Amino acid sequence: MHMVTAAVAGASGYAGGEILRLLLAHPEFSIGALCAAGNAGSRLGEHHPHLGPLSDRVLEPADPELLASHDVVFLALPHGASAALVADLPDSVVVLDCGADFRLTDAEAWSRYYDTPYAGSWPYGLPELTLPDSTGRDALVGAGRIAVPGCYPTAVTLALAPGLAAGVLDPEDVVVVAASGTSGAGRSLKPHLLGAEVMGSMSPYGVGGVHRHVPEIVQNLSAAAGSEVSLSFTPVLAPMPRGILATCTARIRVGTSAAQVRSAWTRAYADEPFVHVLKDDRQPSTSAVLGSNLVLVQVAVDERAGRVVVTAAIDNLTKGTAGGAVQCANLALGLPETCGLPMTGIAP
Numbered sequence: 222m223h224m225v226t227a228a229v230a231g232a233s234g235y236a237g238g239e240i241l242r243l244l245l246a247h248p249e250f251s252i253g254a255l256c257a258a259g260n261a262g263s264r265l266g267e268h269h270p271h272l273g274p275l276s277d278r279v280l281e282p283a284d285p286e287l288l289a290s291h292d293v294v295f296l297a298l299p300h301g302a303s304a305a306l307v308a309d310l311p312d313s314v315v316v317l318d319c320g321a322d323f324r325l326t327d328a329e330a331w332s333r334y335y336d337t338p339y340a341g342s343w344p345y346g347l348p349e350l351t352l353p354d355s356t357g358r359d360a361l362v363g364a365g366r367i368a369v370p371g372c373y374p375t376a377v378t379l380a381l382a383p384g385l386a387a388g389v390l391d392p393e394d395v396v397v398v399a400a401s402g403t404s405g406a407g408r409s410l411k412p413h414l415l416g417a418e419v420m421g422s423m424s425p426y427g428v429g430g431v432h433r434h435v436p437e438i439v440q441n442l443s444a445a446a447g448s449e450v451s452l453s454f455t456p457v458l459a460p461m462p463r464g465i466l467a468t469c470t471a472r473i474r475v476g477t478s479a480a481q482v483r484s485a486w487t488r489a490y491a492d493e494p495f496v497h498v499l500k501d502d503r504q505p506s507t508s509a510v511l512g513s514n515l516v517l518v519q520v521a522v523d524e525r526a527g528r529v530v531v532t533a534a535i536d537n538l539t540k541g542t543a544g545g546a547v548q549c550a551n552l553a554l555g556l557p558e559t560c561g562l563p564m565t566g567i568a569p
């Protein structure tokens with residue numbers, strides 16, 4: 222097979238930079254056009270000095286004709302910018318959208334949480350999503366368009382879907398608190414994300430069910446459960462560049478043993494290369510998944526509260542965005558799913 226040519230739109234941003242880091246190590250991809258908006262004309266090294274071999278590459282405007290000359294296009298753009306670009310891309314180009322534009326199947330939910338017009342929905346790029354009789358992978362093999370999940374939805378969905386799909390959890394009482402590193406907010410200047418505001422401090426935001434990942438998580442968990450899930454979701458900003466740690470609890474169905482609960486997760490993830498259910502009482506940490514496509518999960522039963530407590534750690538830029546996108550591109554192209562993806566974190 223010839224090398225797969227890939228263009229990256231949004232190359233100067235955090236997600237675009239991480240996609241390029243992964244593509245540089247991928248044996249089947251060659252890196253084509255690197256596109257940006259206001260930073261078009263500058264060199265990639267100004268934005269991503271860590272991507273040495275690509276330092277002198279000049280960023281170009283994200284022109285559909287240029288993108289269309291590649292086998293694969295990764296879009297890492299702000300919400301609302303993808304639809305106009307893909308309208309002019311032929312079906313033969315495989316497109317992975319890291320933005321939210323094509324993630325939601327419910328137009329009404331989109332308009333409640335986003336301020337751009339509803340663009341439609343594409344196959345959802347979470348291969349390990351546990352559904353009652355299948356996985357999310359089925360929709361992705363050979364797909365031409367894929368909506369890459371948000372970072373919180375990746376962690377929370379992988380934490381809870383096995384228990385909901387197995388029917389051991391009550392879908393009507395799901396509570397999640399998840400902490401994220403600041404790169405999750407992207408690179409553009411945000412006053413509440415200046416160093417002095419973030420360093421040495423943690424703070425919740427989007428409190429009270431208003432965060433735009435609520436409908437995406439509900440969509441995923443409801444598909445796993447086979448019925449509408451009721452979710453309370455609170456994100457927390459943590460003083461670190463990367464990483465998400467999600468703490469997810471749900472009521473265990475009466476009559477379910479602790480062993481039955483845990484086996485829902487060990488069965489679902491037994492053959493998943495990136496998702497590891499931790500043994501004993503070890504807990505996931507964001508440092509252990511840094512730079513990797515791994516998801517570390519622990520499942521504990523709080524017998525007194527009658528609840529499961531599932532903790533999950535990912536790197537928001539790797540499995541939470543760019544790694545997920547490359548994993549989906551592998552599936553779309555018929556390559557081994559793990560091809561080119563980091564299976565280990567960096568420690569200490």
Ligand SMILES: NC(=O)C1=CN([C@@H]2O[C@H](COP(=O)(O)OP(=O)(O)OC[C@H]3O[C@@H](n4cnc5c(N)ncnc54)[C@H](OP(=O)(O)O)[C@@H]3O)[C@@H](O)[C@H]2O)C=CC1
Pocket residue numbers: 230231232233234235236237256257258259260261283296297298299300302319320321370371372404405406407408409537538541542
């Ligand atoms: N950061 C994360 O952890 C995650 C991000 N995502 C999603 O990935 C996408 C990118 O996020 P992130 O990298 O963090 O954002 P950044 O703000 O860091 O980067 C945005 C990129 O998009 C480019 N851009 C902006 N507007 C346009 C436009 N109209 N046409 C073409 N290019 C444009 C910017 O170019 P320029 O520099 O020239 O302005 C820049 O390269 C978002 O949709 C985000 O929600 C998803 C999951 C997690």
Ligand SMILES: CC(=O)N[C@@H](CCC(=O)OP(=O)(O)O)C(=O)O
Pocket residue numbers: 319320321370371372373401402403404405406407456458
């Ligand atoms: C820390 C932080 O600000 N995180 C982002 C989530 C980023 C993400 O996953 O992305 P999408 O925008 O692609 O949905 C937020 O809460 O908005």
